[in-house]
Amino acid sequence: MKVLILSDDGFEDLELFVPYYRFREEGFVIDVASKKTGEIEGKHDYGIMANKEYAEINPGDYDMLFLPGGKAPAKVRKDENALKIARDFMGKNKPVAAICHGPQILISAGVVSGRQMTCWPDVAKELKEAGALYRDDAVVTDGNLVTSRKPEDLADFMREALKLARTAVPA
């Protein structure tokens, strides 16, 4: 299993690292992509190396897309190469997991219409305006898509994200 994370400076540290270590516990291989390679820094000052840039990613090399929250998605959503990656996963019904502000990337990619989803409370308005069927639940699974609201949801989020990962056809 190969997981792709899209993020940038300002990520929510627990929302990136709890899944990161959980995926590694399963033996998954993880690439972190950002607008450029190099260390990105979270809101709580943890750093992680972005070892890929969006432009060089071939989505077909990955089994699952993971979008952590914080202030990073506001940056990621402005990058057309990042949005192309999100569209590829969603268009092919490949596993996508997004938490907190992560769904903003899917809104900008234009792939949330008609999908049952949740997100950080402040993002709910634009999620609904983009046509998603918003639910205020700890975790919402709709086909290939798992979403959660906040760090406190991480246990439920990871339980569902791992179930989803196990359904993936290896890339």
Next chain:
Amino acid sequence: MKVLILSDDGFEDLELFVPYYRFREEGFVIDVASKKTGEIEGKHDYGIMANKEYAEINPGDYDMLFLPGGKAPAKVRKDENALKIARDFMGKNKPVAAICHGPQILISAGVVSGRQMTCWPDVAKELKEAGALYRDDAVVTDGNLVTSRKPEDLADFMREALKLARTAVPA
């Protein structure tokens, strides 16, 4: 499964929260004990509620003891009630998982002699002086005891800690 965490202000945030959410993903019930109840704060400004104080803990109510690192263990190890809890788990061969500076609590409890263990590099000297068989590995399992060195070891640490938890006789 019921897990007891002993910690205090200055805990290493990822070393507490990655296991915390992982245990909750498994459906484990978690109590956080400190010298007094109330919120304790990590080095990276995340907070968690200590819902128990050491003095009121009956170790027999728990299946597993978890000792996260950071600056908190330097405080925990000074509390005789906390040390009694650690001695009870170790004396009864019940699962104990400790990471980074967490093993300092086991040193002060006087329960590391002859045990294969690892810890944060700066703690290695006192661990060896206390009679432990130190190894510089990502994770070391010795009977009822799992230890790791640092946040980067969390995937290996949790894989082994979960294996150990599954061997526990429910309290």
